[in-house]
Amino acid sequence: MTIDIAQLERGIVKGDRRSLSRAITLVESSRADHREAAAELIEALKGADGIARQALRIGMSGTPGVGKSTFIEGFGRMLTGQGLRVAVLAVDPSSARSGGSILGDKTRMDLLSRDPNAFIRPSPSQTHLGGVGRRSREAVALCEAAGYDIVLIETVGVGQSETVVAEMADLFVLLLAPAGGDELQGVKRGIMEIADIILVNKADGDLKSAASRTCADYSGALRLLRKRPQDPDGFPKAMMVSALENAGLEIAWTEMQSLTDWRRKNSHWDTRRAAQARYWFGEEVRQGLLSQLETPDARAALRALGDDVAEGRTTPAIAARALLDRLGALANG
Secondary structure (H helix, E strand, O other), X not given: OOOOHHHHHHHHHOXXXXXXXXXXXXXXXXXXXXXXXXXXXXXXXXXXXXXXXXXXXXXXXXXXXXXXXXXXXXXXXXXXXXXXXXXXXXEEOOXXXXXXXXXXXHHHOHHHHOOOOEEEXXXXXXXXXXHOOOOHHHHHHHHHHOOOOEEEEEOOOOOHXXXXXXXXXXXXXXXXXXXXXXXXXXXXXXXXXXXXXXXXXXXXXXXXXXXXXXXXXXXXXXXXXXXXXXXXXXXXXXXXXXXXXXXXXXXXHHHHHHHHHHHHHOOHHHHHHHHHHXXXXXXXXXXXXXXXXXXXXXXXXXXXXXXXXHOXXXXXXXHHHHHHHHXXXXXXX
């Protein structure tokens, strides 16, 4: 099937949801012809002053059961109520065995999914670390080109590779639930160091006092971290919210805007975007090198050398070096 790049480009710039959905499907495809078409589309949108629009990219993560979908629905509806257009890229975990995903975020965000100023796109993580699909950054760029003001990137949960989210977001928000046991031990230090705002959700009913204690614990822990140059005084900070009662959402949004404005005025915004572009360039190079292992010759060599390692005829390090030398020889003709 021929892909009409010009038609897709026009539809995206006009904010057409169907065109945006088709374009995201295109960039998520691993087919070689689709990858070429996706690169052509991204380049065309840059020339069409589409991707030049800069949406606020907010990465969101949290422990399972913290209520990310409930929070995003309430937060997203608050934003659309202010006249903003909101895109949600919700990454669902893929099965390592079957590769399948439930992709149920539209069901969990029923009200937001029907909002004309909102766009929700669930995507499979496809076993990528950190719960972020390899092409999530391109999907973010497409949403920017379609005129969305805010892009929320919801990930599958907290883990060491969640730092990948920070490489495509302007703000990183960590959601936590109160009364979850030893809270400070439940989240790794690496996540704490990249979080811009920690939101203790479910601060309502019987959990409100527990939420207050949790928020105080994290506020104290954040003060012990080394101050980052991209933060004004008082950041990063911990706050309480209740997605169920829509409490604290407007205050959290005000703090996000305050931090964003400060970073723009002090040149941290542009510096961060430039560093992110450099990071993803390196990732594309690494992924391109890894793709060379998918050729028939490389697979055969990998299988043969793997047998040698398994049977003790050579060591993993020597076998790996032999494979890399063979790939280099193939690349040089």
